[in-house]
């Protein structure tokens with residue numbers, strides 16, 4: 195954990211700067227634990243669940259909700275490292291609140307759309323690592339859960355088993371700044387309007403095996419602004435698929451687009467020229483076979499908007 199970052203977050207968002215310690219009756223957290231990281235100041239308490247036996251988290255948090263005093267219910271992190279928990283149901287945290295939720299589950303495939311209900315106002319970041327999350331089905335949908343957490347600014351999903359980022363997945367989320375969906379080769383498509391109207395977004399990174407992206411997937415801004423959007427498609431196997439140019443419609447922001455590590459021999463004119471024409475501040479970062487003649491259009495017409503590692 196980056197301590198400076200956490201101190202900064204606490205200072206900016208944590209409200210009153212005070213030391214928070216664990217309640218005296220630690221047994222009520224079992225089989226999880228309340229802990230305070232002594233390396234971080236001010237002190238702040240977190241809840242961590244480990245082990246390889248199933249835990250009924252709903253029952254655990256209902257117990258905490260009853261036993262804890264009102265000023266003992268806010269925590270910095272919820273960290274799940276337990277290897278047996280398979281779903282996170284609606285309202286699992288009851289009225290216990292967190293600023294950061296970190297899930298490293300191994301057996302956790304489904305989260306309910308209301309999983310974050312109760313902590314939706316305080317949650318700043320959600321990170322999943324090694325969760326074999328499967329595609330949404332009705333009420334079980336990680337994207338719907340993110341949409342409920344309206345103050346969430348950072349989302350990181352690593353090593354998922356998702357096959358798609360659905361249409362409108364995160365559309366109009368008011369607070370998201372960084373979205374990273376990485377190391378998920380099972381994802382082959384990104385839906386229409388998936389990241390539309392994300393007024394606060396600064397950074398979107400998708401590392402999957404994307405074959406198809408829906409129209410206006412990245413139309414983050416309906417009014418033009420000059421705040422750069424960092425858009426990374428590093429490592430998506432794009433060499434095998436040609437994206438339609440409509441993918442990039444409606445962004446209305448200068449974009450730093452990174453398409454490295456896709457085995458691209460050249461940048462496809464039919465897809466990317468319309469993109470570069472949208473805004474003279476758009477830039478493509480690539481690692482093509484620079485001298486390939488199919489890059490000539492870039493070399494001749496857009497030398498200031500193209501940075502290739504091999505040129």
Ligand SMILES: *[C@@H]1O[C@H](CO)[C@@H](O)[C@H](O)[C@H]1NC(C)=O
Nearest residue numbers: 249250251252253254256257
């Ligand atoms: C978990 O605990 C809750 C609350 O006590 C209960 O309603 C639910 O049935 C339990 N779930 C499982 C899978 O045992």
Ligand SMILES: *[C@@H]1O[C@H](CO)[C@@H](O)[C@H](O)[C@H]1NC(C)=O
Nearest residue numbers: 246247248277278279280301
């Ligand atoms: C993982 O979850 C499944 C149900 O989805 C359950 O049958 C299995 O026992 C769990 N695995 C472990 C290691 O607990």
Ligand SMILES: *[C@@H]1O[C@H](CO)[C@@H](O)[C@H](O)[C@H]1NC(C)=O
Nearest residue numbers: 284285288289308311312313
């Ligand atoms: C969300 O949580 C609140 C309490 O934290 C509860 O009153 C409400 O019923 C929950 N909403 C849903 C739809 O379950």
Ligand SMILES: *[C@@H]1O[C@H](CO)[C@@H](O)[C@H](O)[C@H]1NC(C)=O
Nearest residue numbers: 207208314315316317344345
């Ligand atoms: C969360 O969002 C609500 C309204 O959307 C806002 O009033 C509140 O200040 C936010 N909370 C935090 C901790 O930022």
Ligand SMILES: *[C@@H]1O[C@H](CO)[C@@H](O)[C@H](O)[C@H]1NC(C)=O
Nearest residue numbers: 302303326327328354355380
């Ligand atoms: C997730 O993907 C891995 C690797 O492809 C696979 O071994 C595993 O069975 C999948 N799990 C689920 C729940 O789909």
Ligand SMILES: *[C@@H]1O[C@H](CO)[C@@H](O)[C@H](O)[C@H]1NC(C)=O
Nearest residue numbers: 366367368369391392393416
């Ligand atoms: C864009 O998102 C904001 C929330 O951040 C919402 O209030 C607004 O209605 C949305 N606008 C459109 C055109 O969807």
Ligand SMILES: *[C@@H]1O[C@H](CO)[C@@H](O)[C@H](O)[C@H]1NC(C)=O
Nearest residue numbers: 403430431432433434435457
């Ligand atoms: C991508 O194309 C190359 C040949 O151009 C082929 O060898 C490779 O198997 C393809 N990969 C996928 C995932 O389709």
Ligand SMILES: *[C@@H]1O[C@H](CO)[C@@H](O)[C@H](O)[C@H]1NC(C)=O
Nearest residue numbers: 419420447448472473474475
């Ligand atoms: C491009 O960037 C320059 C310098 O930051 C800025 O002055 C200009 O307005 C930008 N142009 C567009 C179309 O955003």
